[in-house]
Amino acid sequence: MSDATQSQPILQFENLEIHFPIRRGLLGRKIGDVKAVDDISFSIQKGKTLGLVGESGCGKTTTGKGILRVYNPTGGHIYYKGVDIATMPKAQISPFRRELQLIFQDPYGSLDPRQSVHAILKEAITSERRPHSSQEITNRIKELLQAVELDVSMGDRYPHEMSGGQRQRVGIARALACDPELIVCDEPVSALDVSIQAQIINLLIKLQKERQLTYLFVAHDLTVVYHIADVIAVMYLGHIVEMMDAKDIYCKPMHPYTKALLSAVPITDYYVEKKRKRILLEGEVPSPIHAPLGCPFHPRCRFATDECKRTMPQSCDVGGGHQVACHNLGTVTD
Amino acid sequence: MEKKKILEVKNLRTSFFTPSGEVKAVDDVSFHLNEQEIIAIVGESGCGKSVTQMSVIQLIQSPPGKILGGQVLFAGKNLLEYGAHSAEMRKIRGAGIAMIFQEPMTSLNPVLTIGQQITEVIRTHKKCSQKEAWRTGVESLGAVGIPDAQECMHKYSFQMSGGMCQRALAATAIACRSKVIIADEPTTALDVTTQAQVMELLLSLVDKFKTSIIVVTHNLGLVTRYTDRVYVMYAGKIIESGTTEDILMRPWHPYTRGLLESVPKLSAEKDKPLVPIQGAPPRLQDLPPGCAFMSRCTYTLSECQNEFPMLRRVGPNEHWAACHLESGVDKP
Numbered sequence: 001m002s003d004a005t006q007s008q009p010i011l012q013f014e015n016l017e018i019h020f021p022i023r024r025g026l027l028g029r030k031i032g033d034v035k036a037v038d039d040i041s042f043s044i045q046k047g048k049t050l051g052l053v054g055e056s057g058c059g060k061t062t063t064g065k066g067i068l069r070v071y072n073p074t075g076g077h078i079y080y081k082g083v084d085i086a087t088m089p090k091a092q093i094s095p096f097r098r099e100l101q102l103i104f105q106d107p108y109g110s111l112d113p114r115q116s117v118h119a120i121l122k123e124a125i126t127s128e129r130r131p132h133s134s135q136e137i138t139n140r141i142k143e144l145l146q147a148v149e150l151d152v153s154m155g156d157r158y159p160h161e162m163s164g165g166q167r168q169r170v171g172i173a174r175a176l177a178c179d180p181e182l183i184v185c186d187e188p189v190s191a192l193d194v195s196i197q198a199q200i201i202n203l204l205i206k207l208q209k210e211r212q213l214t215y216l217f218v219a220h221d222l223t224v225v226y227h228i229a230d231v232i233a234v235m236y237l238g239h240i241v242e243m244m245d246a247k248d249i250y251c252k253p254m255h256p257y258t259k260a261l262l263s264a265v266p267i268t269d270y271y272v273e274k275k276r277k278r279i280l281l282e283g284e285v286p287s288p289i290h291a292p293l294g295c296p297f298h299p300r301c302r303f304a305t306d307e308c309k310r311t312m313p314q315s316c317d318v319g320g321g322h323q324v325a326c327h328n329l330g331t332v333t334d
Numbered sequence: 335m336e337k338k339k340i341l342e343v344k345n346l347r348t349s350f351f352t353p354s355g356e357v358k359a360v361d362d363v364s365f366h367l368n369e370q371e372i373i374a375i376v377g378e379s380g381c382g383k384s385v386t387q388m389s390v391i392q393l394i395q396s397p398p399g400k401i402l403g404g405q406v407l408f409a410g411k412n413l414l415e416y417g418a419h420s421a422e423m424r425k426i427r428g429a430g431i432a433m434i435f436q437e438p439m440t441s442l443n444p445v446l447t448i449g450q451q452i453t454e455v456i457r458t459h460k461k462c463s464q465k466e467a468w469r470t471g472v473e474s475l476g477a478v479g480i481p482d483a484q485e486c487m488h489k490y491s492f493q494m495s496g497g498m499c500q501r502a503l504a505a506t507a508i509a510c511r512s513k514v515i516i517a518d519e520p521t522t523a524l525d526v527t528t529q530a531q532v533m534e535l536l537l538s539l540v541d542k543f544k545t546s547i548i549v550v551t552h553n554l555g556l557v558t559r560y561t562d563r564v565y566v567m568y569a570g571k572i573i574e575s576g577t578t579e580d581i582l583m584r585p586w587h588p589y590t591r592g593l594l595e596s597v598p599k600l601s602a603e604k605d606k607p608l609v610p611i612q613g614a615p616p617r618l619q620d621l622p623p624g625c626a627f628m629s630r631c632t633y634t635l636s637e638c639q640n641e642f643p644m645l646r647r648v649g650p651n652e653h654w655a656a657c658h659l660e661s662g663v664d665k666p
Contacts, residue, residue: 055525056496163614164379193378193552198596198610205607220525223598227608250600264530266555268597270582273558280534281527283481284495 009043010081010214011067011182016040017075018059018066022289034288036062038238039076044182044231049208049215051229051246053222053261055285059238060218064184067216068100069093080182098128101175105187107167111159117145117170118155124177144173147210149203165196172203182214189224201228222249222265231321234258237288237296240315244322254324256332257297295327303328337368339407340546341390341431341514346404348382348389351397357618359385361570363404367514370540372547374557374578376593377567378615383550384436386567387516391427392418408514429459432507436519438499442491448475448502449487452509459510474505477542478535497528504535508543515539518550533560554590555597558582563652566590569616569626572645576653586648586655586662588631625658633659 018037021030037059044050052060065071067078069090078086085096104110111120121141126132142152148169159167168188175183185204189197205228207213219225225232226246233243234257242255253259263279281300286292292299298308307327315325326332348360359382367373377383388394389401392413406413408430416422427433435441443451452471453464460467468487475483478501491499500520507515517536521529537560539545549561557564557578564581566574566589574587585591592611613630622628625638637658645656655662 055527165614194554195378195593195596195611196614198598198608199612201598202607202610221598222526223600226600226604227598247604261527262600264527265600266529266553266558267599267601268555268558268582268594269601270558270579278530280530284497284528
């Protein structure tokens with residue numbers, strides 16, 4: 001990450017906040033906020049992948065959708081190629097939407113069941129407002145299907161006639177149709193079988209190399225993120241608690257939450273697993289409406305001190321771009 | 335000491351009769367479950383692992399589905415002799431063999447509270463007052479680690495997280511002291527951390543209530559820590575079975591090895607691509623005469639084309655595999 005900081009990142013988050021108001025009563029008075037994303041900052045270099053990991057409800061999907069302005073940020077900035085797309089009026093955002101695409105978690109829910117693959121891709125291609133000849137469209141669809149390693153005859157199929165892996169490939173082809181610069185992948189493999197997961201991950205890596213794509217990869221499974229990401233950011237309750245080079249996550253995790261996440265990952269080596277000690281997290285992620293004071297993780301943390309209950313730890317650099325937000329870095333053990 | 339079998343399935347065959355032909359979803363499947371044991375049935379979507387479990391408790395929709403033959407021996411009786419709608423079968427579902435379904439959110443009724451659903455199950459199987467049933471319900475919820483059980487009884491499924499719903503379902507399963515719990519993909523829809531919690535919970539049920547558990551899953555990574563034995567299914571058949579140690583460390587069948595290799599690992603070299611199993615499972619309507627895995631296999635021999643490999647013993651400790659390979663695949 002150190003050499004990368006010199007060049008201009010393609011996407012940069014600065015203290016981004018996405019809060020949702022809670023309204024009650026007849027007049028819809030605002031009584032509070034759901035702080036889905038609270039003060040996060042990171043940047044992605046062109047052609048790289050940032051993996052965003054966390055449990056359900058930690059705000060990772062909201063962050064991803066914030067880039068596309070599906071949700072409007074309530075504070076902070078998102079710089080895309082130097083332009084702030086967070087504060088831009090919504091009417092001006094559409095040219096950027098072609099360059100910023102999204103791959104969804106549920107490939108079945110995100111494809112129109114009444115459209116054939118051909119029609120789905122055609123719609124994405126013609127969203128670029130200029131005349132397209134029918135020959136051009138046919139060629140482009142063929143090229144897209146080949147890019148995602150689908151048979152060209154698949155163009156006539158409907159989503160229900162395909163397997164989960166094939167549907168996800170169509171979802172990827174649709175995202176590629178606009179020649180995007182950056183793709184937000186929102187849990188793209190978590191609904192798939194393990195054997196198919198690996199196919200899709202390999203495909204995403206291949207496409208990235210071929211087309212110089214930048215990914216924001218959102219997932220709850222650390223192993224998947226480890227394979228695809230260059231930088232991993234661990235989110236908890238709207239905050240980034242640790243961010244590091246992906247190579248470091250296995251040997252140098254520092255935040256107690258990252259350690260717990262790592263320990264929950266199932267492994268297939270029988271002898272190692274039988275000897276391994278696991279850290280079981282008690283309870284669940286607290287609701288972001290009643291977020292705890294101080295460090296968001298302290299109610300579930302084994303190392304929590306009084307200070308953790310009072311003040312929010314600041315993110316500090318421990319070398320090599322590895323950032324951790326924890327008060328007790330010295331005392332946290334395995 | 336010989337372990338006592340609590341559930342034994344012999345040569346089970348279930349087919350679905352569709353306009354495009356007979357789909358042999360379960361084809362000559364045999365397995366058994368010992369007392370206080372956790373076994374896993376592993377395979378990709380559409381390999382028949384769920385249909386096998388549904389056949390055990392006879393929840394196959396008919397038509398188009400039909401259980402064509404075989405035996406399901408539970409407590410010394412063949413369940414298939416009872417009809418699917420018989421009173422005996424109804425008694426066994428829930429009280430003898432309970433099922434935890436894949437999607438915890440959708441398998442609970444959203445317009446009834448958790449309490450209403452648990453007491454309904456209890457009162458169906460046990461003659462007791464509403465009050466007693468309520469008390470048993472609260473106890474069961476407590477036993478599965480729900481912090482405020484009393485309050486949870488008044489909640490609806492949508493007010494709880496996925497992990498909590500899964501716990502509530504497990505509570506329903508143990509409320510009637512079921513001997514066997516079938517958990518169909520119990521952790522697929524859940525976070526990694528919650529997955530670990532739910533699996534630990536299932537493990538604790540074995541100790542606490544002397545339950546035996548069948549876990550159906552597609553992720554071999556999940557079985558390492560929690561199961562005693564593993565059955566691997568492919569295209570309606572069991573293609574390998576053995577102790578968890580044998581299956582994970584000495585897989586014989588190329589498919590088992592493929593499944594193992596496709597699990598992403600943190601210990602692996604980062605820049606090395608993952609090794610998926612190429613292609614997709616075959617359609618069950620038109621299976622090849624030989625080995626169904628042949629088209630995706632990298633070890634194909636000449637006999638794979640026409641001869642279906644029979645299950646044969648390939649190692650000590652009841653390690654069985656259905657593959658023509660002389661000495662199995664190399665260790666991954």
